[in-house]
Amino acid sequence: MKLTRFALPLTASLAALALASCSSPTAATTSPGASGSPSASTATAPIDVVASTNVWGDIAAKVGGDKVNVTSIIDDPDKDPHEYEASAQNQLALSKAKVVIENGGGYDDFVDTMLSSAKNTSATVLNAVTISGKKAAAGEELNEHVWYDFPTVEKVIDQIQSSYATIDPASADTFANNAKQLKGSIDALVKKEGDLKATYxxxxxxxxxxxxxxxxxxxxxxxxxxxxxxxxxxxxxxxxxxxxxxxxxxxxxxxxxxxxxxxxxxxxxxxxxxxxxxxxxxxxxxxxxxxxxxxxxxxxxxxxxxxxxxxxxx
CATH class of the missing domain: 3.40.50.1980 (Nitrogenase molybdenum iron protein domain)
Incomplete structure (x- = not known):
C-alpha cells in the first residue's frame, strides 16, 4: 500500500480554511446531474457531498439527482492525479459535507487528513475499497483502482443510496429509483465484459x-x-x-x-x-x-x- 497517492502540502492550513469560511463557498466541481440549489418543490436543502475524484462524484450525483450538491476534488483529466495539491476551498467543502466518498486503499489518504484538519466528525465517510471487501493476496499489494471493478461500484452505489436516505428520508424513493437505474446501466457493462470474455x-x-x-x-x-x-x-x-x-x-x-x-x-x-x-x-x-x-x-x-x-x- 502506498502511503500517499496525492500530495497534501503544508500550505493547506487551518488558517486558510478560516479565511475561506468568511465568504460563500464555491464547489470545485459539480458533477453532471447534481444541483447547487434546492428545487422549488422541496423544503429540504440538497445534501452536501464531497468525493475524492470525479469518478465517485459522478456516481454520487447520479444517485442523488437534484437532492444533492456534489463537489469532486480531483476533476482535471489533463493532469496527473497523483500530483494533486490540497486547497482551502476543498478543505472548506469537506468541513461542510454530510457525505464523503473516498476511494481508499492508500489512493487518496489526503481526504482523511483534510477531514481531520477540518474537524468534521459528523460526515458519513464511504470508503470504496473497504466497501469492496477486497484484500491483498499474501505478499502482494492491493490494486486500489476499484472503480474499474463493476461489482464494487454497485456496492458503493448501494451504500450511497442508504446514506442519502438516512439523511433525507422523504427522498428515499427518489434515491432508490436513481440507484436502480444506474445499476441497470452497470449491469449492461457487466454483460459486455462477459460477451468479450466468451470470445477472448x-x-x-x-x-x-x-x-x-x-x-x-x-x-x-x-x-x-x-x-x-x-x-x-x-x-x-x-x-x-x-x-x-x-x-x-x-x-x-x-x-x-x-x-x-x-x-x-x-x-x-x-x-x-x-x-x-x-x-x-x-x-x-x-x-x-x-x-x-x-x-x-x-x-x-x-x-x-x-x-x-x-x-x-x-
Missing amino acids: NGQPASITEPVPLYMLEAIGLKNKTPDAFSEAIEEDTDVAPAVLQATLKLYSGHAVKLLAYNEQTTGAQTEAVLKAARDNNIPVVGVTETLPKGEDYVSWMTKNLDAIGAALAK
Missing part, C-alpha cells in the same frame, strides 16, 4: 499500471507485464534495465494482444513501452484514472470496453 478468454495483454486490471481480468485477459515494471511505474521509481527490456520484448515478440496505457501518468519508460507497442503494431488502449471531459461514468466505461474489444479483434 485467456488472451495475453499488458499494462503500464494496474489501473484497468480489474476490467481486463473480468474479460479473462492474462496480464503478461512483469510485476516489477508496473509496480515501479505506480510507485514513481525507476524501472531496472533488465525489467524494462523484458517488458519491451512483449511487443517485439508479439507476446501480447494489446497494451492498456495510463495516459495520465507518463514518463520516459512508459513512453518507451508505448513506442515499442506501436512500432510492432500492438494495439494501444488509452485508459485514465479520472473522467474524461464530456463523459459520465457509464459512457466512459462503455468506451473503454469498446476500445478493448476493437483492439482484441485486430
